[in-house]
Amino acid sequence: MSDVSTGAPPRRRFKVSRRMLPYVLSLPALLVCIGILIPFFTAVLYSLQRYRLSQPWARKFNWGENYLNFLSDSSFWNTLKVSLTYAFATVGIELLLGLGIALLLQKRSRFNNFVSIMLLMPLMTAPALAALMWKLMTNPGFGILSYFADLLGFTNFNWASDPQTAMLTVVIVDVWVYTPFIMILLLAGLRSLPQQPFEAAALDGVPRWFVFYRITLPMLTPFLLTAVLFRVIESIQQFDIIYAMTQGGPGDSLTVFQVEAYLNFFQSTNVGRSAALMMILWAITFFLSNIFIKNWLRLRERQRGEA
Amino acid sequence: MNTTSPLERVLRGIAITLVILFFMFPIFWIVLMSFQTNATILQVPPSIFFEPTLQNYRGLITGQLVTDTSSLEIKFMGNLFNSLFLSTTSVAVGLVLGVPAAYAFARLKFRGSEDIAFTLLSFRFAPPLLVLLPLTIYFQQLGLANTYGGLIWVYQLIVLPLILWIVRGYFEDIPADIEYAYRIAGHRWWTTFRKIALPLAGPGIAAAALLAFIFAWNNFIFALVLASADKQPVTVGALAFITASGVQYGQIAAGIILSIAPTFALALYAQRYLVEGLSLGAVKG
Numbered sequence: 001m002s003d004v005s006t007g008a009p010p011r012r013r014f015k016v017s018r019r020m021l022p023y024v025l026s027l028p029a030l031l032v033c034i035g036i037l038i039p040f041f042t043a044v045l046y047s048l049q050r051y052r053l054s055q056p057w058a059r060k061f062n063w064g065e066n067y068l069n070f071l072s073d074s075s076f077w078n079t080l081k082v083s084l085t086y087a088f089a090t091v092g093i094e095l096l097l098g099l100g101i102a103l104l105l106q107k108r109s110r111f112n113n114f115v116s117i118m119l120l121m122p123l124m125t126a127p128a129l130a131a132l133m134w135k136l137m138t139n140p141g142f143g144i145l146s147y148f149a150d151l152l153g154f155t156n157f158n159w160a161s162d163p164q165t166a167m168l169t170v171v172i173v174d175v176w177v178y179t180p181f182i183m184i185l186l187l188a189g190l191r192s193l194p195q196q197p198f199e200a201a202a203l204d205g206v207p208r209w210f211v212f213y214r215i216t217l218p219m220l221t222p223f224l225l226t227a228v229l230f231r232v233i234e235s236i237q238q239f240d241i242i243y244a245m246t247q248g249g250p251g252d253s254l255t256v257f258q259v260e261a262y263l264n265f266f267q268s269t270n271v272g273r274s275a276a277l278m279m280i281l282w283a284i285t286f287f288l289s290n291i292f293i294k295n296w297l298r299l300r301e302r303q304r305g306e307a
Numbered sequence: 308m309n310t311t312s313p314l315e316r317v318l319r320g321i322a323i324t325l326v327i328l329f330f331m332f333p334i335f336w337i338v339l340m341s342f343q344t345n346a347t348i349l350q351v352p353p354s355i356f357f358e359p360t361l362q363n364y365r366g367l368i369t370g371q372l373v374t375d376t377s378s379l380e381i382k383f384m385g386n387l388f389n390s391l392f393l394s395t396t397s398v399a400v401g402l403v404l405g406v407p408a409a410y411a412f413a414r415l416k417f418r419g420s421e422d423i424a425f426t427l428l429s430f431r432f433a434p435p436l437l438v439l440l441p442l443t444i445y446f447q448q449l450g451l452a453n454t455y456g457g458l459i460w461v462y463q464l465i466v467l468p469l470i471l472w473i474v475r476g477y478f479e480d481i482p483a484d485i486e487y488a489y490r491i492a493g494h495r496w497w498t499t500f501r502k503i504a505l506p507l508a509g510p511g512i513a514a515a516a517l518l519a520f521i522f523a524w525n526n527f528i529f530a531l532v533l534a535s536a537d538k539q540p541v542t543v544g545a546l547a548f549i550t551a552s553g554v555q556y557g558q559i560a561a562g563i564i565l566s567i568a569p570t571f572a573l574a575l576y577a578q579r580y581l582v583e584g585l586s587l588g589a590v591k592g
Contacts, residue, residue: 121334139556
């Protein structure tokens, strides 16, 4: 590449800046982000300290104590359980539903395209606002869904304000917002698959369930993996929907990682514990995002290769 | 797949109807609520037939919440302005920083380029609170707490990776030969970038900007942690609004509709690029 550029009019100033050019171009973006990286290291330090905003005098390094305390801390295990339940429930349902809808809309037609664009609307809704919409619909006084639940014989169905059904309610909101994400990626994937295998199978009269399991699914796997990993990473960090809906309540029924850390920081002002919680969440997402990026890159290369 | 039995067609029809119902009903219902007075909202059983009123929207726009007993000032329009200002400026800054970097990553492979690109990407996946909590303390020391500048800076965490990776893909799709030819004709790097690369990647840059705008607009957690009432965007403002307005449900619904309408409009406009944006440039729609 640089060989060609030396063919350009010889200009000393130009040649020097040529080698520096990529750094000059990318450095500002990097610097802006590094500014935000510093707090990351601060968070590592905080997580190793006994640090409460209410008792600044007692601040000192206690090394791994915040982490060790988690072992015998039932509310930490509750956080882990609630976060994992939320992530698996939402992504599981979204995957099945998203795949189903993508298959329904697979054929290119004016109607199908229209529906798929309409279905993107929930995804374009800010999750926090989506939670408020569902809050209005599940209000015990006038909520339309409370009314429907009543009609179906679930009297006093209290949605997010009942510890029994709070998880169900936020999972429904998450499914409403994010199913279109999986749907749209899988739809793009389905439509980009080569047609020959399907034509051959149709000629041979292969049963359609067999085609689905042996041709469609394997060819769709890179798209499935990318979509699912992306969602798992986001879902285990969910904050907006849960905070806007119940602020982690009732009780501790929805204190997922980020909500618990937020409450620890701002309500009990326990910075040390809050930071340690975030470090554990970061470790989980770091692990997942490494797998994700590998898959995502492979898919990116492949799609670029075809384009 | 061309042979469909009547039974299958009926089942497909039912399935699609249910899907549309589940995903569209909430939006439909909140739109209805936004045109209702509190009296009709509280009616049991709920009805879709009522006399529509514009008082909710009027109240939000004029900033005066008038009830039977009192009059309350609401700053919802201020929140709307904050959303608009924060998202627009963040995207502008993101473009200025991100487009040249994207070009560097796409064209001028250099030592460490992939590492830097992936580091920038990984910001997209780190838990936001991990950075935000220490940042609240730093921002207070730096005087950036509750400033637009501080927020716009933090917004780069969502805006930059998106712009960088989408635009990079578009630059990679431009045949390098076009640029070389122009360079050999004696033009400087900067002219080539401006006259050739930028226009050719134009659609990609526009798409990335629109998507980044949507993501910035929909963000909740940054402003919740770092901004107080006068700087809050609609996502955070709406939450506070619910507690402040008490039981003015129609107004809350109208506020939600006003807050999601801009992103809907942009999404419709940019729908061709949504798949690409949502997959950070990996999947083409």
